[in-house]
Amino acid sequence: MKVNGAGDRSARGRWARLLHARATARSAIAGTAAGIVILAASAVLASTGTADTTEEVRRVQTITQTMNKISVQINSEDAALRGYLATGGTEYRRAELVGKLGAARADLDWLQRTNAVDRAELDAIRGSYENYNRIVLDIMAHTDDGANVSGYTDLASLTFAPLRDSVLAIGDHHQQELSAYLTEVNRRADLLQVVAVATICVVLALFALCAWVLIGYQRRAERQAAQRLHEATHDSLTGLGNRAKLHHELDAAVRRGLPFSLLLIDLDRFKEVNDTLGHHAGDELLVEVAHRLGDDRRAGDVVVRLGGDEFALVLPAAPDQAQQAGHRILDALRRPISLNDLLVDIDASIGVASYPGDGHDAEQLLQHADVAMYDAKRRHGGVAAYDPALDTGDTSRLSLQSELRQGIGRGELVVYYQPKIDVASRRPCGAEALVRWQHPTRGLLGPDAFIPPAEESGLIDLVTADVLNQALAQLGRWAALGHELPVSVNIPARSLTDEAFPGVITDALARHRVPPRLLTLEITESAVVTDMERAGEVLRRLRERGVNISIDDFGTGYSSIAHLRDMPPHELKIDRSFVMKMSEDTRDETIVRAIVDLAKNLRLRVVAEGVENEDALRALGDLGCDEAQGYHISRPLPAAELTAWLDRSGMAITAG
Structure with missing residues (x-):
């Protein structure tokens, strides 16, 4: 439990670190994106601010220039008036004065149309200007009459001074406004620069963090790839290559x-x-x-x-x-x-x-x-x-x-299943697992081609283990489809002298979650005779675990009824050589009848193999045989074809 707990904590720790790394990477990427957006926004603001500043400077400069121009114009009028008065009103000075009068009206009109200057200020300047021009005209009129114009001259001076001061004041005001605006623009530019520098620093830091995380990911991926390559080419137990x-x-x-x-x-x-x-x-x-x-x-x-x-x-x-x-x-x-x-x-x-x-x-x-x-x-x-x-x-x-040994490792052994039926009801009641070898160059080989060499070399243990695992795995798949189909598997003689064999069977059943009652182990009498004591103990332990035992090829070799007493099986399987010739040789029929009667008296089930025609199947039914298999019922089929055969037949399965 401690090991499992430590393993769980380690796995949780690795998962937490992975989640943290992912969160860090996502935050870094999001921060980098946000920083880039801020930089872009700063650039847009800076560009917009520059355009606004340019426009404002242009506006103020235009107003200032216009006010300066107006100031020059009114000063010119005043100078022309003074020259006119100083010469006693000569025609030349008069013409010059007339040319100067009203020169500022166009610029004042422009200021009024564009609302460039405060309306009240502009109205005051315009009123003063028009009043000044009327006074000048009055001076010129009285001069023509020879009247004394000294009073008008003083009045013109009094009117001109405020007018000039107002024009200059407005010019100075807009110049100060421009200076204040430029100061604010500089302040904003400095602030944007600080923000941009800070953002660049943050972006660079986030970019560095993102790069660090990505480099970490890359290194981790490289380590995992190297580890997977090592695992794919090395044995996990010994650490050697595979x-x-x-x-x-x-x-x-x-x-x-x-x-x-x-x-x-x-x-x-x-x-x-x-x-x-x-x-x-x-x-x-x-x-x-x-x-x-x-x-x-x-x-x-x-x-x-x-x-x-x-x-x-x-x-x-x-x-x-x-x-x-x-x-x-x-x-x-x-x-x-x-x-x-x-x-x-x-x-x-x-x-x-x-x-x-x-x-x-x-x-x-x-x-x-x-x-x-x-x-x-x-x-x-x-x-x-x-x-x-x-x-x-x-x-x-x-x-x-040698080829067989390599073929087992490559998964070339395949299991076919020959169905068995209940003779009385004609419904399927089980199947026998029969091994074939899908040789890469010789094609599909039957057991006679490779089982004898396997028994000689000891490879029969690997063959048996492979067939058992495939059969039990298939039993589990059939159960998931609703087919609880018992399966029998042939067991070699050497397995019956292996004291660990019952444990191997128990482990395999548990691994594939198959009830023991669905597995029948077929053995031959000769396999038992080799070591009666050890074989009997192995069979007893298998029976205690709920596994069914069948005596295969019963009636051939040196059959002994004592074997049925000392290590009672669950069923007897009549050899095909007797069944196939029942209709031709009464002696074979007599032997089959005797085996069936013996089994019934010992309360054992009887299975007949080698049923090739309907007459043999009927005869077995008349004799009281329980189950039958053979080509008349079905040839051995791959698991998928047997599943289809069961579905196509629409037969319920009878577990014997």
Whole structure:
């Protein structure tokens, strides 16, 4: 529980860190975007402010220039008046004065139209200007009459001074207004500059943060990619390379074109250790073997675990050097290993294939090293180099065994299912799992082509485990579809002497969540005879776990009724050789009748295989046989086709 809790906390911590990193990255990106928006807004404001400032400066300058012009014009009028009076009103001065009078009206009209100046101020200036012009006209009129105009002259001076002062005051006012405006503009520009600099700093900081997070993401992704690559090419238990790593190294070595050798190592007695001391001890054994192989490794050597108790080495060595290395490895592996306070001895069989003499590519080298390894196993261990003679004549079975071993690892075994029906109701009541080998070059092979070599080499254990796992997994899928279909699986003789076998079955049932009552193990009488005591104990433990036991091919070989008493099965299966000839040979019918009667008296179910026609099926029904299977009912089908067959038939399933 503590380990699981620690693992959960670690996972939660990693998840929290990931969420925090994501939040930081998103915040940094959002902040960077906001900063860019602020910079853009500042630029727009600055541009708008510049345009407004330009327009305002132009306006004030125009007003100031106009007021200055008006000031010049009224000063010119005043100067012309003074010159006119000083000369006693000569015609020349009069003409000059007349030309100057009213010169400021156009500019005053423009100011009035554009509302550039305060209306009251402009009206006051215009009134003073018009009054001044009337006084000047009066002076000119009285001068023409020869009257005394000194009073008018004083009045003109009194009127001109306020007019001039007002014009100058307005000009000064607008000049001061412009100065104040420019001061405010400068203040705003300074503020915008500060905001822009601050925003740039923030954006740069956020950009740096974003870059830091993204770089962290990239490094994390690179580490994860490297970890995934390592996991894809390495064995999780031992840390050695795996089959994919081996193929990569072999292909690379072939491309280099230099001589090298491949050693395949198969541990002997590993299954016994694993079954007796448990899987944990088996794992410890494999780890220790990996350490010893690693300790013996030299520069350039590649050590991998292919799976199970198989290892491989790629050595940059010629054949004789490779065999010497193989013997060194054997010496290292034969040293006792301490497991659960026990000293355990193991041995190994090593096959050697060398490039280029024994093969020109990875696949050929693996196949030939496998053949050599089986030759070593046949000679009860040691080191064997590949010999082309091993692939000819009767020893071609070694090549088949090698291909089968590789085929099991590649998932080439497929399971077909031959349905069984209840003879009385003609409804399906189960199916028998039958293994086939989908060979990459020879096509679909039946069991007769590879089961005997598998039994000779010990590969039958791997075949049985594969078939069991596939069948139980399919049982689970059928159950999900509403088909609770019992399935029977053939079990080899060596499984009945394996005390760990009941536990293996129990674990497999639990792993696939299949009720034990849906599994029937088919055994032969000869399998029991090899070791009655151990086989009886294994069968008893299987029965206690709820697994059904069937005696296959009953009536052939050395059948003994005592076997039915000492280790009672659940059913007897009549061999096809009797069923197929029932209609032709009364002796076969008599044997079938006797087996059915015997089973009924012992309260066992009876299954007949090899039903090829309707007459045989009717005859079995008349004899009281419970179940039947054969090509008359259905040929063996892949799981998908059997599912369709069940759905198409519209038959309810009868679990026997």
